[in-house]
Amino acid sequence: xxxxxxxxxxxxxxxxxxxxxxxxxxxxxQRLLDLLGSGQRRLVLDLAGIEYISSAGLxxxxxxxxxxxxxxxxxxxxxxxxxxxxxxxxxGFLSIFQLEDSREAALARLAPPR
Amino acid sequence: xxxxxxxxxxxSEEGLRAARTGLDAFAEAHGLVxxxxxxxxxxxxxxxxxxxxxxxxxASGPARVEVRLRLDGDGLEMVVEDDAPAFNPLQAxxxxxRSPLEERAPGGxxxxxxxxLMDVMEYTRAGDRNRLLLRRRVTRGxxxx
Numbered sequence: 001x002x003x004x005x006x007x008x009x010x011x012x013x014x015x016x017x018x019x020x021x022x023x024x025x026x027x028x029x030q031r032l033l034d035l036l037g038s039g040q041r042r043l044v045l046d047l048a049g050i051e052y053i054s055s056a057g058l059x060x061x062x063x064x065x066x067x068x069x070x071x072x073x074x075x076x077x078x079x080x081x082x083x084x085x086x087x088x089x090x091x092g093f094l095s096i097f098q099l100e101d102s103r104e105a106a107l108a109r110l111a112p113p114r
Numbered sequence: 115x116x117x118x119x120x121x122x123x124x125x126s127e128e129g130l131r132a133a134r135t136g137l138d139a140f141a142e143a144h145g146l147v148x149x150x151x152x153x154x155x156x157x158x159x160x161x162x163x164x165x166x167x168x169x170x171x172x173a174s175g176p177a178r179v180e181v182r183l184r185l186d187g188d189g190l191e192m193v194v195e196d197d198a199p200a201f202n203p204l205q206a207x208x209x210x211x212r213s214p215l216e217e218r219a220p221g222g223x224x225x226x227x228x229x230x231l232m233d234v235m236e237y238t239r240a241g242d243r244n245r246l247l248l249r250r251r252v253t254r255g256x257x258x259x
Contacts, residue, residue, distance in 0.1 A: 022163035023159075051148070054160055062215075062220050065215055066218075069215060083148075087156065091209075091211055091223050
């Protein structure tokens, strides 16, 4: 799986591409946990390039979100494709994540208060 | 006319990859659109990764799995048969989809997803084999050549 990263202030935008399934979810988990391990606390996960996500991928998101919550970090997911949104809905994930339609909106949500 | 495809593979990581490739090829050959294919891609991952995890029928190594795909009038049907220990996904406990983040556990999510994504889900234990039939209506973009 291809995982792109870009920085905006102290927020890291992570953009995985392709399928998040039982074969690829390990790569994503490793990368995200490495970022957390290196002290990154504010993350945007841009899901625009995800074809589909299975429960293996949902598990990774759950693990990362819990860790970040414990560390008082912030995670915003954005640009969910229809396939990903439907799986989130069925799994009851829409209510436990901060979601935005676009990367810009996600970054705005994490912007420091003026 | 119905379109059919059958794949025999091992219940292993490698077998799962082969099944994925087979489903992709079938979908492409029959002009299925992405919205119709992804629920089956998710279902295939859920069902086969379960077989990979729990599937060794004994000392003989990974399970033997057959995946059959059939496209008829208005639906795609996927049948997965394996010789892994008996497992009826219809009797699996429903996952927790309502509690707050801190209390969420990922167990059972996969099967619940498959059940909700498919129009039909039937399980049969026949002899020493599990047989799972999944079916869902497709819009079907293009007619097969």
